[in-house]
Amino acid sequence: LKGFIAKILIFSILPFLSLFWIVSLENGETDYFYNKISSPRKKSIIFGTSKSEQGIIPSILNGKIEGSDFYNFSFALSISPYGKTYFESIKDKVNYSEPDGIFILTIDPWAVASFKEDEENELIFEETQSFLSTIPSVTINPNIFYLKDFFLKPFFEILLRKFKSGNFVLHDDGWLEVIVSTEPEDRKERVSQRLMEYKKRNENYILSHKRFDYFEKIIIELKNQGKVFIVRLPVEEKFAEYESDYEVQFNYRLNEILVKHKLNYLDFTKGDLEKWSYIDGIHLDRNSAKLITNELSDWILSYH
Amino acid sequence: LAASYLFYGWWDWRFLGLIIASSAVDYWCGLRMSMVDGRQSTADSNSNYTKRSDIELLKKDLSTKRLWSVDNGLLTGKKLYLTISIIFNLGLLAFFKYFNFFIESTTDFINLLGFQANIHTLNIILPVGISFYTFQTLSYSIDVYRGKLEPTKDWVAFFAYVSFFPQLVAGPIERASNLLPQFFQKKNFDYALAMDGLRQILWGLFMKVVIADNCAVFVNQAFTNPETQPASNLLIGAVFFSFQIYGDFAGYSNIAIGTGKLLGFHLMQNFSFPYFSRDIAEFWRRWHISLSTWFRDYLYIPLGGSKGSKILSLRNIFIIFLVSGFWHGANWTFIAWGGINALLFIPLFWFGKNRVNIGIVAQNRILPSFYELGQVLLTFSVVTIAWIFFRSPSLGSAGTYIAHLFSSSILSKPVMDIRVYLFICWVVIFVLLEWMGRREEFAIQKIAFRKPALVRYGLYYGLVMAIFLFARKEQEFIYFQF
Numbered sequence: 001l002k003g004f005i006a007k008i009l010i011f012s013i014l015p016f017l018s019l020f021w022i023v024s025l026e027n028g029e030t031d032y033f034y035n036k037i038s039s040p041r042k043k044s045i046i047f048g049t050s051k052s053e054q055g056i057i058p059s060i061l062n063g064k065i066e067g068s069d070f071y072n073f074s075f076a077l078s079i080s081p082y083g084k085t086y087f088e089s090i091k092d093k094v095n096y097s098e099p100d101g102i103f104i105l106t107i108d109p110w111a112v113a114s115f116k117e118d119e120e121n122e123l124i125f126e127e128t129q130s131f132l133s134t135i136p137s138v139t140i141n142p143n144i145f146y147l148k149d150f151f152l153k154p155f156f157e158i159l160l161r162k163f164k165s166g167n168f169v170l171h172d173d174g175w176l177e178v179i180v181s182t183e184p185e186d187r188k189e190r191v192s193q194r195l196m197e198y199k200k201r202n203e204n205y206i207l208s209h210k211r212f213d214y215f216e217k218i219i220i221e222l223k224n225q226g227k228v229f230i231v232r233l234p235v236e237e238k239f240a241e242y243e244s245d246y247e248v249q250f251n252y253r254l255n256e257i258l259v260k261h262k263l264n265y266l267d268f269t270k271g272d273l274e275k276w277s278y279i280d281g282i283h284l285d286r287n288s289a290k291l292i293t294n295e296l297s298d299w300i301l302s303y304h
Numbered sequence: 305l306a307a308s309y310l311f312y313g314w315w316d317w318r319f320l321g322l323i324i325a326s327s328a329v330d331y332w333c334g335l336r337m338s339m340v341d342g343r344q345s346t347a348d349s350n351s352n353y354t355k356r357s358d359i360e361l362l363k364k365d366l367s368t369k370r371l372w373s374v375d376n377g378l379l380t381g382k383k384l385y386l387t388i389s390i391i392f393n394l395g396l397l398a399f400f401k402y403f404n405f406f407i408e409s410t411t412d413f414i415n416l417l418g419f420q421a422n423i424h425t426l427n428i429i430l431p432v433g434i435s436f437y438t439f440q441t442l443s444y445s446i447d448v449y450r451g452k453l454e455p456t457k458d459w460v461a462f463f464a465y466v467s468f469f470p471q472l473v474a475g476p477i478e479r480a481s482n483l484l485p486q487f488f489q490k491k492n493f494d495y496a497l498a499m500d501g502l503r504q505i506l507w508g509l510f511m512k513v514v515i516a517d518n519c520a521v522f523v524n525q526a527f528t529n530p531e532t533q534p535a536s537n538l539l540i541g542a543v544f545f546s547f548q549i550y551g552d553f554a555g556y557s558n559i560a561i562g563t564g565k566l567l568g569f570h571l572m573q574n575f576s577f578p579y580f581s582r583d584i585a586e587f588w589r590r591w592h593i594s595l596s597t598w599f600r601d602y603l604y605i606p607l608g609g610s611k612g613s614k615i616l617s618l619r620n621i622f623i624i625f626l627v628s629g630f631w632h633g634a635n636w637t638f639i640a641w642g643g644i645n646a647l648l649f650i651p652l653f654w655f656g657k658n659r660v661n662i663g664i665v666a667q668n669r670i671l672p673s674f675y676e677l678g679q680v681l682l683t684f685s686v687v688t689i690a691w692i693f694f695r696s697p698s699l700g701s702a703g704t705y706i707a708h709l710f711s712s713s714i715l716s717k718p719v720m721d722i723r724v725y726l727f728i729c730w731v732v733i734f735v736l737l738e739w740m741g742r743r744e745e746f747a748i749q750k751i752a753f754r755k756p757a758l759v760r761y762g763l764y765y766g767l768v769m770a771i772f773l774f775a776r777k778e779q780e781f782i783y784f785q786f
Contacts, residue, residue, distance in 0.1 A: 001493045004495055004499070011761070011764070015768040015772060018772075019773075154518075154775060154776055155774075159773075
């Protein structure tokens with residue numbers, strides 16, 4: 001029996017090594033998130049949901065703000081709204097050995113909202129079903145916990161990407177660049193699909209005090225490590241109408257936190273919303289992402 | 305036994321009660337039948353009594369012991385316990401698997417007659433593996449009744465036999481005469497058997513993860529709104545489903561049998577390269593063998609088998625194919641699938657050709673003759689068409705699928721993801737490996753045995769890597785739902 005087990009173990013080494021080698025070839029074209037949860041701890045980080053993941057480009061910030069080393073650690077609305085799950089991941093991702101970091105927290109009403117029926121019950125927050133609440137670490141490489149259960153596609157797709165590009169690239173700095181058709185008809189369909197999602201979300205979601213509390217806890221945690229900036233990214237006019245339903249309560253609570261912690265806030269929804277281009281009404285396209293990140297850099301520099 | 309119950313309870317512990325109840329009923333019935341047998345033999349051996357008085361004595365004895373009574377001078381005690389076993393097990397199946405089907409079909413029929421009926425169905429969860437373990441326990445009771453098997457008094461062994469975890473949820477449906485005695489044998493680690501088991505597990509995983517799960521992607525596409533797709537898509541969908549269902553089910557059987565070997569158990573072979581069959585009769589001797597032989601032994605032969613007139617034999621054939629279809633699921637599509645297979649089988653039976661092709665094709669040759677190749681391809685084609693009924697959600701959609709399949713667009717370029725060509729290559733590799741190993745229990749059992757170890761281990765390495773690289777997330781086995 002011992003010989004049998006030894007033989008199996010020895011035989012297993014090569015396939016596992018081969019698999020990890022193949023996974024190491026992942027260049028951000030196969031999985032939206034893998035490189036984010038397998039990269040090391042970071043000094044300066046951007047937090048938020050998919051709007052931030054696609055809308056803020058760390059390399060531009062790094063180019064303009066001297067000595068910074070930004071990383072985009074934003075995910076998606078179903079994964080990284082403000083709550084315990086994201087808070088724990090953030091603590092795991094921040095490099096506490098390097099002080100004077102810069103942290104950008106993006107926020108909108110959806111990032112601090114939850115199911116209408118029981119919006120303060122964090123046990124039913126939707127991100128509790130996501131990988132972020134399941135995997136024990138977001139800094140190990142290879143992240144076998146993610147690979148085992150959550151990797152988006154079969155691993156052969158990593159090799160396939162060497163011959164055929166996909167429709168997105170997760171860059172080394174954590175920015176997700178989405179490549180979609182620019183045909184007006186295709187865009188129209190994407191927007192109408194998003195509108196349906198927003199409508200549904202608007203009917204079923206409500207602002208959660210609990211989420212705001214976690215947002216504040218994250219700010220307190222990060223302020224010990226450096227400067228914190230709060231940003232709200234723009235959306236197309238018709239989407240902004242849905243968000244406006246929450247506006248009074250949202251602004252009131254956010255303002256309380258901003259004043260209490262003396263934070264700087266940049267709200268792009270107060271400007272010209274049609275100035276930017278969106279791929280589906282809420283996510284900025286790459287050109288607008290570049291423009292907005294430039295504006296953001298200048299704004300941060302004015303306080304730096 | 306503990307491991308098996310843990311395994312089953314992991315899915316849903318509430319249904320453990322069901323499998324325990326099923327085991328307990330058949331264990332008890334088996335013992336009771338043996339007691340009736342014991343009484344009968346005591347009475348038979350008592351020469352002081354006449355046959356009539358003998359029976360009177362037994363009647364008294366049995367009724368005081370609350371076993372059962374004697375009716376019209378014939379012992380019915382054993383029959384009673386067999387009846388209890390059958391009613392209980394088939395009752396479980398009827399309730400959990402077929403209740404809603406009967407309600408819906410009755411409602412439809414009443415509405416068809418012009419009356420208004422609105423009978424409510426129940427939201428019933430189908431317990432995993434119920435069709436398999438109820439048949440397994442039933443076979444035990446029937447064999448004990450027939451006197452082919454001595455009932456066991458060891459309840460742990462019996463309960464372990466019913467719930468043996470490798471084959472509990474999707475077979476093979478074991479016979480007590482094969483599996484039960486193995487629980488009494490002392491198990492010593494057998495290196496050669498364990499290695500053979502590992503190879504079989506590896507092959508089973510390859511069939512499931514690489515072939516079945518990846519074919520499923522294109523099958524799902526083809527079977528969703530078939531009327532909107534070119535026939536070439538539907539052709540790929542139908543052929544891929546043949547490989548999906550085979551890879552899925554035979555893959556599971558290989559994993560189960562291989563796991564059994566690791567533990568020192570020999571489970572029965574469930575598939576024997578069915579897609580190399582030269583006619584439909586051979587196909588059914590090679591496909592889901594444990595179920596086919598179950599129906600043969602416990603339904604077809606008791607009905608008279610092929611002993612009576614040709615008409616009676618045809619009736620019996622129809623019955624077992626329809627019941628076999630119905631066993632797979634509570635839907636008319638499964639019954640239609642069974643009926644089609646019966647229609648394909650009957651001409652062979654009528655002309656006495658159903659046992660022509662017994663051994664494996666091209667037994668002593670590397671390649672088949674053109675005639676054999678034609679036979680194999682024809683059999684595969686008709687089996688594939690029948691599978692369309694098995695896969696479709698309704699008879700109507702199966703009809704639509706077939707109608708659109710046979711159209712001029714069959715020669716057009718498929719409108720599918722480019723990866724379809726990659727998986728066609730995988731299916732070809734799979735068929736080649738199956739062909740090379742068709743004389744064995746499973747394809748890679750002895751492949752490359754005479755080659756250097758490097759070649760052999762290279763093959764295993766390739767299969768493991770294929771499993772790693774092509775695995776998809778959470779793909780359940782199709783046969784878990786039966």
